[in-house]
Amino acid sequence: MKLSLIRTYSCNIFPIFHKPKTQSLSLCARSRRPICSSSLKPKIPLFLRPSNYSATLSDLKKWHDWAKTLSSSIGSSFFDSDNGPDSSLLFRELNWLIEDSLEDHSLIPQLGIQDNSTNVRLRVDIDELYSLWKQRIEERKPFQYIVGCEHWRDLVLSVEEGVFIPRPETELLIDSVSDVVSNNEELRQGLWVDLGTGSGAIAIGIGRILESRGRVIAIDLNPLAASVAAFNVQRYGLQDVIEVRQGSWFEPLKDIEIEEKLSGVISNPPYIPSDDIPGLQAEVRTHEPRLALDGGLDGMDDLRYLCNRTASLLKPGGFFAFETNGEKQCKFLVDYLENDNAGSFCNLKIVSDFAYPVEVVTEQTIN
């Protein structure tokens, strides 16, 4: 059995695994049970709300000036203390907040003009704007929770407090799926699973790549995440491709006979070592759900579990990719798979999380 290990320079690394094609299939039929999505109602992101409020441009300018002053008072102090945002980033966020609040973007340039009594239509009350920006600065509430959305790849995903905010690094997981699927029609038409879907980012990214030929099941233990994911799936019109289920890891798949049936398993599971959590950036530590972050003592509890189970669920030639905490966890996982699941996987790759030339470091034969 051959294992090729491909390495690049990277911190956030996805191990990508292919199952050998030679495995035999053992099928046992089980009945499918539909899972109702949660009854929690997701919040509507700011930019999708109706423009029910109005204010004069000069009042808006007053707020803007106040918010700018508040932001510049931060300087680099957040950055120095815990890698938080500095003033220039806050200024940029402030512009985006205005973009999302103001119905008519063409008025934005006029914010510089003094004493403009033109009325503008807003999606949020001006008093609320004051309180939102206070929360951003004083409570370090993540900007994405302030506006209720995150721009991720070419998507705008709804998020809210209690649901993990998708990270730019994870955009690359989708690229790796796109690569495998591009010349493998069988995988494109298969069943994919996004474990710990959060806002549904990965599932939606994959769903769009499959071009409604395959299917995706998106799973999260957090009921709020499941309902936000369902909302996002709906917004992108992917209800027929993506099914959101609430439950722990593979448990919601019990109704489906999935042994050796899955084309792909993709996950960004919690991977931060428990002891690191108190030292995290305030936005993450105090606002994002711990369930989404905490990976146990060495951060690998969930990764190990998912690797174990995935081995038996992937169909021959199937594909899996996980985001990890970096090279250390990746190496560890590869060793783990080589030793404990010897023979189940071939073509183990560690892929850098951005488009750099990939360098083959080692290629070894097991058995």
Place this chain on the structure above:
Amino acid sequence: MSSFWLKRSRSSSSLLLQNPRTKTRTVESSQFLNFIDSNQNHTVLPSGLSSFLFKALKNSSGSDFNRSKTCFFGSQYQQFFPRNSKGGFSFFGTQAATEPSTADGLTVEGIVANRWTILDESDSDWKSHAAAIAQSIQVIKRRLQWKKLMVRLNLLSVELNKPDLWDDPVHAGRISREHGSLMGKMKEVKAFEQELLEHIDMIKLAREENDTELESESLEALVTMRRISNEKELEALLSGEQDPCPCYIEVQAGAGGTESMDWAAMVMEMYKSWAQRRGYGVTVVDEMPGEMAGIKRATIKVVGEYAFGYAKSEVGVHRLVRISPFDSGKRRHTSFAAVAVIPIMGDGSTRVQINESDLRIERYRAGGPGGQHANTTESAVRIVHIPTGVTATCQNERSQHQNKASAMAVLQSRLDQLEMTRQAQMNAQHTQSLTEISWGNQIRTYVLHPYRMVKDLRTNYEVSDPDSVLEGDLDGFILSYLSASLDKDENIEDHQSAQSQSLIREEEEIPESFMASTITNSTITTATVLREEEIQSLNNSSIQADVSSNEVVEGNPRKWQPFRRRHILDGYSTEAVADVSSGGEDDIRDTNKFLE
């Protein structure tokens, strides 16, 4: 080093034919005939022939004459070239006409020479209107290379008169088509001049006879003409191939730390307000704020008709002299900001093919571990085109994906422009204009102290109110520069006029091809990509030249250090740099700067 290729689109056709007719009134046929008659004394043919022909054509529908295959009508003012099938006679339009003038001998040139004050359009002073119109006509004539156009018309006329012309029908067709086209342009301008002078006559007449109604009617007509001529003038000024395109405007701070960064921010603000005044859409693509104040550099995208055509006039180094608000000693400081303007070409025009494998893509994150550890809205992307060293950065979009797309768009435009410059240099080695390009060119000085003034060093156009300029009132500078560049073009062409006199040319429409080459040259002259290194060296040199004892220029040997305090978290290490052998020294230096 890998290469890229591109396809040139066809050059645009000449302005006067291309114009949508926005005129509210047209020259009536009586004026047309009048005009033809007035040419009699210059034509070599028996007088009255032209009007005779006009009538003959009108009345002879269905006749053999009318069906003759070489007879065609052009546009409204175009001359026609009937020839009967038996070759009985041929006729061509006249070349130069007498200078049209008013009853008391005032010509368009005379009006310009009078230097009447040009007031606002709302001021009902006929002299002001007339002066404005006459000025526009002069610009339009310069664009048409009037003198040469006349010479060429003469040559063509002589050729058309040759009895054996139609022995070679292909040649004859070409000659007569070109003649028709030039004639059309010439007549359109002449008719416009004529109309102006007639209105002036009318006004004078109305005054003599105290006919206020006639006077205000004629004045009204002048205002209309003024608007039309204004439009035509602009079209004449902005007839470069890329002029109608949207563009990027980039501003980069020179040496001098906070002081210069503050100046760069002021310059950027000036362009934002200018663009907004013009009704253009403005988006910030990239912005690198300074530590204390201002910006290290920024790129905006300006979308709207002729954005590039206007903005290209701003390329170069802008210098500020003022008492620094950052200097507690209240000393006078000189700061510099460099401006680059890049056209965004539409699909289907000149585009460089970019190879994915020639790109190095870097992303930025705040320092420390990323992924689940960090929540940041920062998702800057920088793309390096390895073969050329051209880079593009974008950080103002809200996702990495979008930043990458934006950066790619900037990169594309930069490479397009670079390639165009290269081509223009190849095509035009024999002309002067390109050797004149030097990035050491300071184009404008803004003085806030000890006196107040903004002066363009290329045109000597000067304004005593810097505030209005910094608030975006730039059109005066831009138009005077564009108009001055037109003169430059004409001079270049004058040098070459010997060549252009040869009658046999490949092109069917000579004026178009003339213009295409001229336009390309002038566009390139004013709008080449400013590469980082060039700006840097430029700043060094201009600073040195400018240090005087009572002016402080804060020295800072490392001027551009984008992303200071930010680290590339992933995917980029020295190994990766070493990999990029084709990038060479520049790349490594660049990267180190970036990593800092």
